[in-house]
Amino acid sequence: xxxxxxxxxxxxxxxxxxxxxxxxxxxxxxxxxxxxxxxxxxxxxxxxxxxxxxxxxxxxxxxxxxxxxxxxxxxxxxxxxxxxxxxxxxxxxxxxxxxxxxxxxxxxxxxxxxxxxxxxxxxxxxxxxxxxxxxxxxxxxxxxxxxxxxxxxxxxxxxxxxxxxxxxxxxxxxxxxxxxxxxxxxxxxxxxxxxxxxxxxxxxxxxxxxxxxxxxxxxxxxxxxxxxxxxxxxxxxxxxxxxxxxxxxxxxxxxxxxxxxxxxxxxxxxxxxxxxxxxxxxxxxxxxxxxxxxxxxxxxxxxxxxxxxxxxxxxxxxxxxxxxxxxxxxxxxxxxxxxxxxxxxxxxxxxxxxxxxxxxxxxxxxxxxxxxxxxxxxxxxxxx
Amino acid sequence: xxxxxxxxxxxxxxxxxxxxxxxxxxxxxxxxxxxxxxxxxxxxxxxxxxxxxxxxxxxxxxxxxxxxxxxxxxxxxxxxxxxxxxxxxxxxxxxxxxxxxxxxxxxxxxxxxxxxxxxxxxxxxxxxxxxxxxxxxxxxxxxxxxxxxxxxxxxxxxxxxxxxxxxxxxxxxxxxxxxxxxxxxxxxxxxxxxxxxxxxxxxxxxxxxxxxxxxxxxxxxxxxxxxxxxxxxxxxxxxxxxxxxxxxxxxxxxxxxxxxxxxxxxxxxxxxxxxxxxxxxxxxxxxxxxxxxxxxxxxxxxxxxxxxxxxxxxxxxxxxxxxxxxxxxxxxxxxxxxxxxxxxxxxxxxxxxxxxxxxxxxxxxxxxxxxxxxxxxxxxxxxx
Numbered sequence: 002x003x004x005x006x007x008x009x010x011x012x013x014x015x016x017x018x019x020x021x022x023x024x025x026x027x028x029x030x031x032x033x034x035x036x037x038x039x040x041x042x043x044x045x046x047x048x049x050x051x052x053x054x055x056x057x058x059x060x061x062x063x064x065x066x067x068x069x070x071x072x073x074x075x076x077x078x079x080x081x082x083x084x085x086x087x088x089x090x091x092x093x094x095x096x097x098x099x100x101x102x103x104x105x106x107x108x109x110x111x112x113x114x115x116x117x118x119x120x121x122x123x124x125x126x127x128x129x130x131x132x133x134x135x136x137x138x139x140x141x142x143x144x145x146x147x148x149x150x151x152x153x154x155x156x157x158x159x160x161x162x163x164x165x166x167x168x169x170x171x172x173x174x175x176x177x178x179x180x181x182x183x184x185x186x187x188x189x190x191x192x193x194x195x196x197x198x199x200x201x202x203x204x205x206x207x208x209x210x211x212x213x214x215x216x217x218x219x220x221x222x223x224x225x226x227x228x229x230x231x232x233x234x235x236x237x238x239x240x241x242x243x244x245x246x247x248x249x250x251x252x253x254x255x256x257x258x259x260x261x262x263x264x265x266x267x268x269x270x271x272x273x274x275x276x277x278x279x280x281x282x283x284x285x286x287x288x289x290x291x292x293x294x295x296x297x298x299x300x301x302x303x304x305x306x307x308x309x310x311x312x313x314x315x316x317x318x319x320x321x322x323x324x325x326x327x328x329x330x331x332x333x334x335x336x337x338x339x340x341x342x343x344x345x346x347x348x349x350x351x352x353x354x355x356x357x358x359x360x361x362x363x364x365x366x367x368x369x370x371x372x373x374x375x376x377x378x379x380x381x382x383x384x385x
Numbered sequence: 386x387x388x389x390x391x392x393x394x395x396x397x398x399x400x401x402x403x404x405x406x407x408x409x410x411x412x413x414x415x416x417x418x419x420x421x422x423x424x425x426x427x428x429x430x431x432x433x434x435x436x437x438x439x440x441x442x443x444x445x446x447x448x449x450x451x452x453x454x455x456x457x458x459x460x461x462x463x464x465x466x467x468x469x470x471x472x473x474x475x476x477x478x479x480x481x482x483x484x485x486x487x488x489x490x491x492x493x494x495x496x497x498x499x500x501x502x503x504x505x506x507x508x509x510x511x512x513x514x515x516x517x518x519x520x521x522x523x524x525x526x527x528x529x530x531x532x533x534x535x536x537x538x539x540x541x542x543x544x545x546x547x548x549x550x551x552x553x554x555x556x557x558x559x560x561x562x563x564x565x566x567x568x569x570x571x572x573x574x575x576x577x578x579x580x581x582x583x584x585x586x587x588x589x590x591x592x593x594x595x596x597x598x599x600x601x602x603x604x605x606x607x608x609x610x611x612x613x614x615x616x617x618x619x620x621x622x623x624x625x626x627x628x629x630x631x632x633x634x635x636x637x638x639x640x641x642x643x644x645x646x647x648x649x650x651x652x653x654x655x656x657x658x659x660x661x662x663x664x665x666x667x668x669x670x671x672x673x674x675x676x677x678x679x680x681x682x683x684x685x686x687x688x689x690x691x692x693x694x695x696x697x698x699x700x701x702x703x704x705x706x707x708x709x710x711x712x713x714x715x716x717x718x719x720x721x722x723x724x725x726x727x728x729x730x731x732x733x734x735x736x737x738x739x740x741x742x743x744x745x746x747x748x749x750x751x752x753x754x755x756x757x758x759x760x761x762x763x764x765x766x767x768x769x
Contacts, residue, residue, distance in 0.1 A: 010730075023414055024414075026414075026434075027411045027414050030410075030434060030728070031724055031725050031726060032724065032728075033708070033710070033726050036433075049434075049435065050410075050414060050433075050434055051433065052433040284721060284723075284744075293717070298717045299714060299717045299718045304720065306744065307690065326417070329682075330683060333677070333682045333683045334683045336668060336686035336688065337668060337686070339415075339668075340415055340416065341415050342415060344414070344416075344417050344418075346394075360690065
């Protein structure tokens with residue numbers, strides 16, 4: 002009789018129960034793993050897809066510590082978690098993806114910008130402001146973007162300051178004031194880092210904005226950028242995660258200016274909206290990849306199966322209440338389209354309610370279908 | 386203010402909590418739906434992936450009826466469920482996929498064969514036997530296959546009878562005796578039927594057997610068969626589901642003989658092992674498709690994104706106990722390979738523990754990787 006080492010089933014927890022957790026748990030069901038989620042709302046998108054759900058506050062020390070102390074590993078769905086508890090858990094031997102040290106740098110925009118500067122990672126020029134009084138002395142630095150150091154998310158905690166009069170819109174709390182970059186393109190890359198320090202990068206994504214509304218229109222992968230720009234982006238992203246020195250999945254967002262200079266806009270130390278197309282479009286999705294990292298498996302293949310686009314499905318302006326997906330049936334008739342509805346019961350303006358992925362070898366077809374989806378599908382509320 | 390019809394969230398139940406339920410629930414998380422599972426074992430592969438788990442016996446009238454009476458719809462993971470309860474539920478307005486009438490025909494091999502005969506669906510010649518005494522008079526019909534009318538599954542309830550001496554191995558219960566067909570190929574197709582009666586068929590699958598061991602080696606899609614044979618298969622499968630007159634997903638398995646005659650071997654009225662490659666290989670997977678049918682959405686696109694193969698991962702002979710996946714790390718390094726481990730804690734010889742999908746434009750690459758996986762990956766048990 003040959004004796005084999007046991008394959009113990011790892012217990013892995015996710016802090017946060019939103020759509021990122023939901024898609025992580027869809028991918029988890031391909032592997033032998035015992036899953037845990039902590040989240041305030043027991044009806045959140047991920048709550049029913051794990052083995053063990055805990056109602057709790059991910060920003061509370063005791064809640065996070067008690068959730069994590071019996072687990073093998075923890076990952077996050079959002080940066081705004083209690084990192085002191087994660088640090089204590091890490092000291093006690095629980096693996097944290099990303100490491101609390103990397104998380105602390107990224108979740109504070111002042112530390113994040115200082116990290117770029119210290120590591121010679123190109124990023125826009127910036128000044129630190131502790132309060133409004135300090136900001137008012139920096140008129141010479143305008144036009145600029147004022148960003149709260151802590152707690153900003155999905156456009157909140159960000160103000161564009163163009164003129165002296167705009168200074169009053171700034172934040173009276175620790176913030177950074179970033180020199181405005183004239184942007185030609187916004188590009189994102191997802192990069193995976195294994196516990197052994199190996200890297201795997203996905204093809205770059207073109208984030209296409211509606212210039213008038215400053216709203217993300219859709220994302221295309223691979224990005225249409227010159228090879229030299231791509232090389233810069235890949236080199237910078239690799240350097241960035243090397244210096245962060247943490248396993249996990251990282252999304253790095255870049256600005257490209259008219260002279261093809263490349264600047265890091267920001268980094269997320271987790272699975273990210275700009276990688277959702279990898280579920281259908283790439284051999285190993287960003288969600289699959291994070292499980293590979295956490296379970297100690299080899300990194301997956303980041304290559305594209307087909308070029309992809311995604312359209313985010315946001316709650317329409319003017320509607321708050323029980324979600325209703327107008328036009329969904331029409332979109333579901335499209336042959337090369339994949340639906341992801343996150344199962345949130347309530348919609349409100351701008352809330353991320355789902356996304357749609359399109360696969361095609363033809364870039365024009367991707368753009369055509371993306372526009373069709375944007376013009377057809379609308380998340381409204383039922384008004385009784 | 387415009388008023389929209391509410392999109393009520395449907396409550397849909399699955400009878401059975403195995404790997405088919407698991408993959409159904411992975412796909413369900415793309416849509417707004419409230420999911421329910423009933424199964425004896427609270428640690429079964431699908432138990433933790435639904436909104437509401439009920440511990441119960443799917444063959445028990447009361448358990449099935451009580452589980453179903455507050456749902457909008459029910460589907461099955463296995464034929465061996467209490468169909469009287471489903472009939473009562475159907476009368477009370479709950480939608481059942483497949484209909485209890487179709488299920489009753491298929492789950493009883495005598496009725497299934499009579500259905501083929503009455504509807505002029507080509508299938509091997511057969512006789513009905515009620516007991517061993519009747520069987521013993523049918524020596525002239527050998528070589529033949531004796532199949533129990535009720536309860537056979539995954540090779541159980543089937544005996545090959547070649548000689549007079551073999552007759553003693555037959556079943557002393559209602560059975561069919563099928564004339565042996567000399568098989569050149571075994572082909573399967575998955576076909577979806579909407580509530581409105583629309584059909585969508587997936588590309589045919591070649592089930593490649595190890596002739597020596599009579600074990601499924603791997604499955605290839607699309608099948609390498611002459612167009613004329615494919616046409617016959619498509620026409621027969623379409624006629625079959627038309628006459629079953631039930632919405633749902635159906636897997637139809639065919640024998641092809643040396644003269645390219647086509648015979649239906651058997652039909653399953655549910656998602657099926659021969660369609661697992663559709664998760665990654667086709668635009669709409671068989672699991673996605675069943676949700677589309679049950680939620681009243683348009684049928685999905687059955688076209689292949691890339692040709693695919695799957696290898697079933699069965700518990701190795703000689704090992705019973707806590708499952709351990711020998712060689713998994715090596716297989717996970719392959720770039721075009723997708724892992725599906727069903728999360729069963731215990732392995733035993735022949736138990737379906739997972740499957741591996743391979744995508745490639747090159748048939749030789751699919752076969753090469755399938756063989757590599759078969760030779761590398763082994764589900765054994767940890768023996769302490």
